[in-house]
């Protein structure tokens with residue numbers, strides 16, 4: 130028998146506040162967590178649904194340096210943007226906090242001190258690179274040098290981005306500080322470590338033996354592999370200025386490692402909620418009757434299944450997660466979603482192109498959720514699921530039912546006078562759906578649950594089509610009353626059961642039916658709507674998505690891909706030159722007066738150019754790209770003080786400026802507005 134819990138503490142991975150939120154985040158973590166929280170609330174359960182921004186760590190300090198602003202300014206910007214995206218997509222957090230909040234700094238410091246006082250950490254001193262000019266230790270990302278494997282010159286202290294090898298800063302040849310450009314020195318530094326190896330046996334009992342049957346296979350397998358390979362002590366502090374200062378006297382310039390402070394953020398968020406609402410947070414974190422569930426992506430499994438539980442276990446007063454239903458990754462059009470390559474569908478951009486279609490995205494991301502393996506989001510699939518499922522099945526059934534009720538009975542719910550076999554069977558089948566959907570949701574099978582919801586709409590759609598009330602109305606009005614009553618009850622059930630998945634649609638539908646916010650227990654009832662009750666005029670729940678709309682999205686991605694490819698192959702910048710060197714070049718705008726092919730050559734054109742100063746001959750290697758007759762009259766830029774050279778016996782006086790792309794394609798560098806010949810380019 131599964132344990133009966135008194136309350137639920139649901140957390141969702143804290144998004145890192147150095148960029149906006151994309152569909153991969155939503156599909157992997159926030160939509161399933163939200164469905165689960167909404168479902169439990171509808172069942173009348175006591176739920177605390179926690180979210181927040183993860184605002185510490187080195188990547189944020191690097192981004193701040195690049196933009197010339199403070200880390201706080203970076204996280205303020207993205208915290209607000211992320212929070213807004215979640216609100217817009219109906220992610221129903223009870224609290225959305227942030228790790229730069231004072232309450233989190235207090236909570237995390239206290240947590241560290243508790244463990245420190247109990248002697249749960251080990252202290253170790255090691256050698257680390259130090260920038261003497263800036264007087265600080267260097268995080269791995271702040272050290273660059275030559276990769277020992279591929280000789281790439283800009284490898285980072287933790288990784289070479291050219292060959293992908295993981296590195297330690299000491300392996301780099303010619304290390305340099307990214308802060309000052311100086312050669313860093315090695316200096317001793319002390320850090321505190323959580324001895325994870327001491328928790329192996331306990332993890333073995335608790336997860337490997339204890340959660341073999343109720344945790345997802347992908348999660349269980351990853352944890353088992355980590356534990357089987359043996360765990361090592363892990364540093365919980367590091368030398369950095371941005372973060373939560375280590376609350377010890379001999380720890381100046383040290384902060385808690387971001388992976389240590391971030392999960393404590395779930396606890397801090399509960400405290401913040403407590404302050405705001407006056408509710409007690411303690412039972413949600415310390416009472417054995419509370420069920421703790423972490424929603425995360427697969428990259429976070431080790432932190433939520435091994436490290437954070439070990440921290441909680443060490444502290445001793447907190448409950449452990451009952452389940453960690455981590456998802457795999459969502460890809461986009463067969464390619465890995467990437468922030469740096471801009472290969473993503475950003476939530477704030479999606480809503481600009483598809484206003485008020487939050488539920489369509491929630492639907493597609495759930496129907497195609499990467500629950501057991503990586504999955505692919507494609508715009509074609511997005512369109513097909515909207516048009517063929519939401520619109521053709523769900524929307525169509527609801528709309529036909531409501532329109533016919535208004536047409537035949539002025540919007541009044543008709544009574545069933547005498548129930549027939551079809552009606553009875555259909556209602557019996559309808560009553561099975563709440564149980565099926567609950568059963569899937571209780572086991573974190575959100576795709577399966579959603580497909581049952583659509584099956585309920587399918588049941589209604591088929592019933593209505595089979596009964597053909599539009600024909601029956603001519604001969605048997607009594608029977609039409611039965612058909613529409615049954616159909617309306619199914620619509621009302623959809624209005625209840627769709628709420629966790631499609632909250633905006635459910636609310637709209639409830640309003641059309643004149644329903645008050647329903648409870649989960651209302652579903653399965655064949656008399657949600659009473660006969661004689663009036664329903665409102667129907668509005669369309671879903672609209673067709675046209676080919677042009679998804680083609681535009683695909684085109685945008687193709688453009689991004691092209692840009693990325695060019696970024697990769699474009700030649701690096703040449704050596705720096707002095708301003709005076711640049712000023713030696715005399716570049717003018719001119720016009721091509723005459724052009725002819727140089728005989729017996731493939732590439733050369735002989736041009737006569739009006740430079741504003743004079744008319745002169747220039748030989749240019751552009752014949753493969755331009756025909757002589759097409760370029761007469763063309764405005765060009767010309768370097769006029771280049772020493773003359775003889776090409777195929779013709780003296781060339783100057784050089785026409787051409788842009789050459791990565792494929793070797795040439796094009797003129799011409800003024801975009803009309804300027805007179807001889808204008809100086811500088």
Ligand SMILES: [Zn+2]
Nearest residue numbers: 276279289292
């Ligand atoms: Zn390398």
